[in-house]
Amino acid sequence: MTLGPSEYEALRELGASFARRELSNDRETHDRHPITPLWDGVLRRASELGFFAMTLGERHGGSGAGTTALVPLCEEISRVDASLAGAIFANAAAIEVVNVAAESSDCTPALESISTAGALPLAFAACSSPVESVLPSERPAGPTVAITGSARNVFLGGVARYAVIAVGGDAGRSYVFVDLHAPGVHASQPVPCIGFRACPMVDLSFDGAVAFSIGAAGGGLELFRRMAERLAPAAAAISLGIMKGCFDEAHAYAQERRQGGRRILDWPAVAAMLGEMSVDILLGETCLLAAAQGGAETDASALAVRLGEWACRATTDGVQVLGGYGYMSDYGQEKRMRDARMARQLLGMPALRRQDWFGRRWGPSLQPTGSRKGACG
Incomplete structure (x- = not known):
């Protein structure tokens, strides 16, 4: 679904005002967190505003706005605190795996469960590369499977009612609900x-737990790839939002802080760092807007990889602009530097994503040996 300019700006303002x-x-x-309590109230109010139901179809209680709606929302939220954007993204990834599978198979049990009151957000291993898939121990009759094993680093796994989990088996990777x-x-x-950190990850263990199969057995890698293509603009938006928040903080500090009789903004080294940030942000904004309004999905995938790298560089410079204060939690720059590293991994390891993008664009998809275990998260 393509959003009009007015809808896009309305969602941007919604995200900014909420943040x-x-x-x-x-x-x-x-x-x-977890030293301090989880922000349950924030998650509840985000759910009440429909942040977790945007990619869910209307017949199942969602808004049907599509993945494009997440772009302005996640960008503005990440400008202040990317943890909530990470939660929104993980939930959307879980829903999108089900949406993709439902195009060719019966996912009624999962969709009916998702549509019940209080079912959202869903848990998902959004940082897919480190995830260990669980192994099915038996296959009961019907669309269910009993799973035994563990899944690592599952976002919202400690607070969600339902989760979408990757499993391994004789047929290859699959997904279950x-x-x-x-x-x-x-x-x-x-x-x-x-x-x-406010989007808590847990390790899940299963001992004969019954789950619903999502899609065909062995189709998990394809489901993940199609989900990743649809959510690449949202992943890029999170990195861009982190960059914008970093620039805002660094620029404001450089205007106020004086050293050697003048603002540090007037020192060439500081101006150069801020200039590089602003150029990267402008390029990212332009490309992301084009991708969100119907650009090629492969281009959005490449943009997500590149913006993730730029965000890591920008936040490192953002800490340096503030000097010693940059490492203090009061200012938020060190948090953005940490969040940027997490955002870069949202759809898997950047090196593998670059190889996969190259393969889809220029030749057969590459399948690095020893790395597929995290490829469908």
Whole structure:
């Protein structure tokens, strides 16, 4: 679904106003989770505003706005605190795997569960590369499978009711939809991570837990790729939002801070760093807007990889502009530097994504040996 300019700007303002109201004042506290309590109230209000139902069809209780709606929303939220954007993205990835599978197979049990009140957000291993798939121990009759094993680094696995999990088997990788409150499912304590700390990750373990199959057996890699193509603009938007927030903080500080009798903004080295940030942001904005309004999906995939790298560089420079203050949690730059590293991994390891993009664009898709285990997250 392509959004018109007015709809796009309305979603941008919605994300910006929500971030100002709900995220800006308590960003430092939220980032201390699990030492501090999880921001349940923020997640609840985000759910009430439909942030987790945008990619879900109207017949199942969603808005049917499509993945494009996530671009302006996630960009503005990430400008203040990318943790919530990470939660929105993980939920959207889970829904999109089901949406893609439903185009060619019966996903009624999963869709009916998702449409129940309070079912969203869904848990998903959005940073797919480190994930270990669970192994099916048996295959009962019908569309269900009993799974035994573990899945690592699952976003929202400790708070969500349902999860979309990758499993391995004789036919290859597949996806399943599992009730996390069902017998045989256990969630660990929150797993410490470098960024997105308010979007908690846990390890899930399964002991004969019954789950619904999503799509054909062995079709998990294709489901992941199609999901990743649709959500590449949203992943790019998160990195762009982090870059914008970093530039805002660095520019404001450089205007106020004085050294050697003048603003540090007037020192050539600082101006050069800010100039490079602003150029990267302008290029990212232009390309992302084109991708969100119907550009080639392969171009959006490449943009997500590149913006992830630019965000890592920009946030490192953003810390340097603030000097010693850049490493203090009061200013938010060190958090953005950590969040940028997480955002870069949202659709898998950047090196493998570059190879896959090259293969789809210029030749047969590359399948690096020893790396496929995280490819369909």
